[in-house]
Amino acid sequence: MTLTAASEQAQTEVVDLCAELIRFDTSNPTSDERAAADWVVDRLAEVGIASELVESAPGRASVIARIAGDDTERGALLVHGHLDVVPADAAEWQVPPFSGEIRDGYLWGRGAIDMKDTVAVMLATARHFARTGTKPARDVVLAFLADEEAGGKFGAHWLVEHRPDLFSGVTEAIGEGGGFSFALDDTRRLYPIENAQRGMAWMELTANGRAGHGSSPNDENAVTDLAESLTRIGRETFPIRLIEPVRALLEEAARLYGVEFDENDIESSLARLGPVADFMQVVLRNSANPTMFTAGYQTNVIPGKATARVDGRFLPGHEQELIDTIDRLLLPSVSREWVNHDIAMETTFDGPLVDAMCDAVRAEDPDGHPVPYCNPGGTDAKAFTHLGIRCFGFKGLKLPHDLDYGRLFHGVDERVPLEGLRFGVRVMTRLWQSC
Numbered sequence: 210m211t212l213t214a215a216s217e218q219a220q221t222e223v224v225d226l227c228a229e230l231i232r233f234d235t236s237n238p239t240s241d242e243r244a245a246a247d248w249v250v251d252r253l254a255e256v257g258i259a260s261e262l263v264e265s266a267p268g269r270a271s272v273i274a275r276i277a278g279d280d281t282e283r284g285a286l287l288v289h290g291h292l293d294v295v296p297a298d299a300a301e302w303q304v305p306p307f308s309g310e311i312r313d314g315y316l317w318g319r320g321a322i323d324m325k326d327t328v329a330v331m332l333a334t335a336r337h338f339a340r341t342g343t344k345p346a347r348d349v350v351l352a353f354l355a356d357e358e359a360g361g362k363f364g365a366h367w368l369v370e371h372r373p374d375l376f377s378g379v380t381e382a383i384g385e386g387g388g389f390s391f392a393l394d395d396t397r398r399l400y401p402i403e404n405a406q407r408g409m410a411w412m413e414l415t416a417n418g419r420a421g422h423g424s425s426p427n428d429e430n431a432v433t434d435l436a437e438s439l440t441r442i443g444r445e446t447f448p449i450r451l452i453e454p455v456r457a458l459l460e461e462a463a464r465l466y467g468v469e470f471d472e473n474d475i476e477s478s479l480a481r482l483g484p485v486a487d488f489m490q491v492v493l494r495n496s497a498n499p500t501m502f503t504a505g506y507q508t509n510v511i512p513g514k515a516t517a518r519v520d521g522r523f524l525p526g527h528e529q530e531l532i533d534t535i536d537r538l539l540l541p542s543v544s545r546e547w548v549n550h551d552i553a554m555e556t557t558f559d560g561p562l563v564d565a566m567c568d569a570v571r572a573e574d575p576d577g578h579p580v581p582y583c584n585p586g587g588t589d590a591k592a593f594t595h596l597g598i599r600c601f602g603f604k605g606l607k608l609p610h611d612l613d614y615g616r617l618f619h620g621v622d623e624r625v626p627l628e629g630l631r632f633g634v635r636v637m638t639r640l641w642q643s644c
Contacts (some may be wrong), residue, residue, distance in 0.1 A: 216638065219337035220631040224316060226252065227329035227630060228309030230292075231318035237293040237358040241268025245292045249353050253334055256339035260351075261371060264314070269363035273375045274348055276335060276551070278347035284380025285348035286562070286644060289401045289589055290328040291357030291364065291385075292322040301621045315624040323618050324385045326625045327604045328353060330633040337638065345641040350379055352583070357589050360409070365592035369622075371393045373596060381562050382593050386584035386602025388636075392610040399485070399526055400570045402563070402583030403602025407452045407492065408528055408553030409587045410521035414438060420513035431515040432504045434542045439499040441538040447494040450473050450527050454581035455492050457558065459485070460582045468577050470525065474499045483508060491585040498519040518548065522585065525553040526552060531624045551591045565644035566603050571634045576609055605636030 221414070233245040246262055249272045253260045253458040260274035271292075297306035297319040319327075331351055338345065352375075356364035368375060387403030416429030416438070426534045451472055459482065463470035468481040475493070479486035481488045497519055504515035523531040535545065558581040567579040582602070590600035606629045608614050 216337060219333045219339075219638070220634050222336070223313070223329050223596070223630045224330050224627055225322070227326055227625070228311070228318075230325040230329055231309040231316070231320050231520040232307055234307045235293045236296040237356060239296060241270070242292040242355045243549075245270045246270035246353065246355075248396045249292070249332065250287050251271060253335065253371070256336045256341050258335060261327070261375070263368065263375075265355065265363040265367040265371070265641040269366055271355045271368060272353040274335070274351045275344060275389070276338060276349045276351070277351060278345040283347040285350050286345075286376045287350045287352060287379045287382035287593065288331055289352035289354055289365070289384045289593070290324050290331055291354045291589060292325075292328065293356055293358050294323065294325070295358050295619045297372065303622050303643040305375040305564035306623070307478045308401045311627070315626055315629070316630070317624040319623055320398045321623045321625040322614065323623070324565070326606065326630060326633070327385060329630065330605070330637050331632050332412065334637040334641065335589060337634070338641065343619040346644055348378065349641055350376060354589055356433035360551065361589050361592050363593050366413065369592045369595050376593070377599070379513060379598050382510055382590060382600045383590050383592050383603040384600065385565070385604060386586070386588050386590070387408070387497070387582050388603035389614060390574070390608045391485075391614075393462065393485070397465065397576045397578065398607070399458070399578045400574075400576065400577050401458060401586045401640060402558070402566055402579050404451060405555040405581070406524055406553060406587055407522040407524055407584035407585055409582065410523060410528070410531055410550055411547070412519050412521060413548050414514045414539070414543050414545050416540070418511075418513055418515075419544060421511045423509035425509055427511050430511055431513060432511070434540045435504070435515040435517055435579045436501070438539045438543045438613050439519070441500070442497050442519060442535065443499050445497065445534065447496065447530070449493045450495070450524050451475065451477055451493070452526065452555065452583060454555065454583045455489060458582055461491060465578060482635065486501065487516055493525070495521070495523045495527055495534070497531065497535060504508055512523045523553055524583070524609065525555040528553060531642075541546065551587060552594065554594055554600065554634060556601070562601065562644050565602070568643065569605065569639040571623070572637050572639055573632060605633040605640070607632040
């Protein structure tokens with residue numbers, strides 16, 4: 210892209226926009242998004258973009274705006290990002306997590322990569338188009354959403370249920386979950402573009418037993434039964450299930466490395482793929498991890514009840530396998546119920562939008578190789594599929610080869626490279642102009 214004064218302005222201001230966003234403590238569930246949402250409305254209004262702020266509950270605010278495109282007959286593109294973040298313990302960080310501090314070529318703070326970086330890129334690109342009078346190839350609907358980190362009950366899912374009119378005419382969407390670089394070696398990078406997601410099966414387990422004195426034998430101890438069930442779940446290794454996006458990424462990585470990929474011998478094939486193998490382990494199978502345990506109120510009292518939470522995730526087409534496995538591992542005294550149960554997703558890796566995403570990456574990074582990808586977690590895309598929208602994950606972020614991007618999600622010292630933000634604006638600008 211030939212840099213103009215206007216595009217340089219967008220690449221400069223994206224850093225400031227992201228820093229300001231980080232300074233809003235939108236920790237979910239301890240804070241709300243209203244102040245950040247008001248700020249987004251103001252940043253859009255400064256350049257003449259009208260928007261609508263919608264509150265699903267007091268303080269739980271989302272912002273929607275529509276930018277008219279050249280071809281209004283085509284289905285619109287939804288570009289969505291969330292305003293909330295997970296909490297951060299300042300005592301664990303090198304910098305205050307809501308300071309938006311710039312250090313060593315990075316912008317630091319909670320949300321720097323999940324996902325106020327992308328929200329800032331969305332804003333900077335929209336402001337650039339408005340300032341220059343540039344129109345996207347088709348209508349672009351921008352959604353700045355509440356509550357993604359807790360499943361979207363007050364954000365995307367609420368909007369889909371109560372305000373589907375805001376997404377009228379939208380046929381495709383891009384959000385978080387893909388479009389970041391992954392180093393193959395010193396010069397080449399994969400750009401995984403999400404076209405699938407594992408489903409979400411968060412569950413609460415409850416063991417009911419016989420209460421009694423802590424000094425007495427008790428073969429109906431709820432704590433013991435629940436702990437044993439959780440240990441079984443935590444030690445379970447689910448079988449490999451090679452879904453198409455995972456297969457395609459692994460085959461392309463093998464081609465680039467010049468090694469054989471044999472789907473009938475996955476373990477040997479992975480051994481030949483170096484860091485790609487570690488990166489992809491999480492989407493080769495279902496998973497279930499115990500995360501919370503609550504029981505008792507006194508050391509000398511055996512409680513009659515114990516509860517725990519388990520984070521279950523399932524690959525597209527393999528939900529029942531996860532459920533059947535969990536039920537097999539539970540002791541008879543332990544029951545389960547859903548805390549958050551949401552779909553897995555998969556779409557084909559083809560069409561003009563896919564071509565445009567791949568072209569935008571290659572134009573800005575000739576050593577970049579876009580590939581299909583299955584997101585191991587979940588995003589607001591799960592809600593938008595209920596409107597018949599075809600969803601992808603694509604943020605356009607080039608990373609230094611020595612940055613362990615995956616460990617920064619919900620981790621300590623979250624940070625985004627300044628050049629990565631600028632790269633994102635260039636990629637997003639190209640995408641809107643061509644998709």
